[in-house]
Amino acid sequence: MATMSGITIAGSFLALAVALPLEAQRLSAANLRASVDTFENYAGPAGATVKGKSSYVRTIAARPGGFEVTYTWLDSTVVTTVQTTWVRASDASTEWQHVRSATDSATLLTGNGRAAGWVVPQGQPARMFDERQTQPLLDPNVVELAFAAQLPRVGQSLAFNTYGLYSAAPLAPRADTMTVGKLVDLESVNGPIKAVEVNRDHIQFWFDATTGKVLGRHGVVAGGRVIWWHVKRGVRLPRM
16 A cells, blocks of 8 residues: 555555646646656654655656656565656646556546546456546646746645546546745755745645755645655655
């Protein structure tokens, strides 16, 4: 079981959500850059975090018309989940997305005004879908990457709707927002990093103020209690 977008799905590190921005012209993936980064996973409240056995590698690679974003999730050294998303540079929308683990899988394909695919949740039969779409579909984790890469200023925000493909209604909208909070100094093995804190619904994440690269994120529940942390190797987030 793992959590990536704030929704826990057994056997998969991501709820395979997609997002629809209310102001799509404000977002593009054109500023993403090729990179490979490893993230360690921690659990527990602020000040009492415990490092887990799992980690993931985030790979961003250029492809014609956009980028390929891959998350490879590992339990110690064993690969448990791989998710790949082809992202259009123009608006950060998902062209194709596939996730597969030992216990579940899903695929999403968009184009020509339609979104089609299938989902096989753990222990359940496959569900197919093919629906008309009038707006580009976006993965919320790609939204984080693209938004950060644009180096937004403190106070800027983005409102969008998310959809959980593992839910009973895969493309039913769920409102979400990102708001740039404040500048912070992060510790790292290579020295201090000037970073920017961004607040999402139940999630906070941080990006490098110079490069726009996302460095870490954590999930927050009611009352501000942190329950999970994803941290780039060699970096320490606030309150850890």
